[in-house]
Amino acid sequence: MAKKKGKPFDKYHYYALAVQSPDADAKFMRDTYKELRGKDPFLLREDFCAAFAISCAWTKLGGKYRAVGVDFDPEPIAYGRTHYVSQLTSSQASRLEILQKNVLDQDLPAVDIVCALNFSYFGFKKRNTLRQYFQSVFTSLKKDGVLILDCFGGSQCWEPNVDETEHEDENFSYFWDQDTFNPITHHAMFYIHFKRKGERKRERVFTYDWRMWTIPELRELLEEVGFRKSTVYWEGSDDDGEGDGVFTPSEEGEDCEAWVAYIVAEK
Numbered sequence: 001m002a003k004k005k006g007k008p009f010d011k012y013h014y015y016a017l018a019v020q021s022p023d024a025d026a027k028f029m030r031d032t033y034k035e036l037r038g039k040d041p042f043l044l045r046e047d048f049c050a051a052f053a054i055s056c057a058w059t060k061l062g063g064k065y066r067a068v069g070v071d072f073d074p075e076p077i078a079y080g081r082t083h084y085v086s087q088l089t090s091s092q093a094s095r096l097e098i099l100q101k102n103v104l105d106q107d108l109p110a111v112d113i114v115c116a117l118n119f120s121y122f123g124f125k126k127r128n129t130l131r132q133y134f135q136s137v138f139t140s141l142k143k144d145g146v147l148i149l150d151c152f153g154g155s156q157c158w159e160p161n162v163d164e165t166e167h168e169d170e171n172f173s174y175f176w177d178q179d180t181f182n183p184i185t186h187h188a189m190f191y192i193h194f195k196r197k198g199e200r201k202r203e204r205v206f207t208y209d210w211r212m213w214t215i216p217e218l219r220e221l222l223e224e225v226g227f228r229k230s231t232v233y234w235e236g237s238d239d240d241g242e243g244d245g246v247f248t249p250s251e252e253g254e255d256c257e258a259w260v261a262y263i264v265a266e267k
């Protein structure tokens, strides 16, 4: 008898479960802008948007919230159209625009917030290229606009390591594999692997060839291109010393093995 086949493996589905929190990201960005600017941000641009989950979440915040996603790869964009847009109401979908473009293009729309999340700008390995990106974001932001980035680091990132997270409720494991780290260039290779329960491990489903930028390097670059202020939002810890998911402005971070922080730059 033929072996019964499970659901086909869908890499974007497992990616979303393992690393994304689009609703929380959208709310954090809305609340942070409100706190800094004293008004609502209605227009978000999600750079490096891939399947644009955050843009979709943004349109769910209310009838005035509009999002533009930008990515140069047609594959995740097509996935987002099929799997995520189909879950929006027609009003939400009408407030969403996806551009298949390079984020370095100079003609991207003017918005209240630009976000570049899940460290995608780490793909810019040269200072000049990252500077060019920050410069064009600065130019395209509206008068009170802000750029929101995330960043990660910690002593664990200065050497190869593999981190496994078991998602028992969804029957799979997620592996964040840092394969290399070059202390001279700060270049590092990362892979995402997945293993569904009872199946072989799927290796290198996603690959990231990155430069590990540091917070001071990023803040200096942001200042150089004209941002008048940047604030680091550092994560608090719970009773066990683990991150508690609450990010607040800080100038002094705890020197932990692995951290994620947000940087918010104001025009």
Ligand SMILES: C[S@@+](CC[C@H](N)C(=O)[O-])C[C@H]1O[C@@H](n2cnc3c(N)ncnc32)[C@H](O)[C@@H]1O
Residues within 6 Å of the ligand: 020, 047, 048, 049, 050, 051, 070, 071, 072, 073, 076, 101, 102, 103, 104, 116, 117, 118, 119, 120, 123
């Ligand atoms: C780490 S993934 C996206 C992550 C997504 N922002 C998230 O929150 O999970 C990086 C994405 O950036 C896109 N990308 C990389 N360089 C780009 C560029 N210069 N212009 C536009 N898209 C780019 C890739 O096609 C890929 O979809």
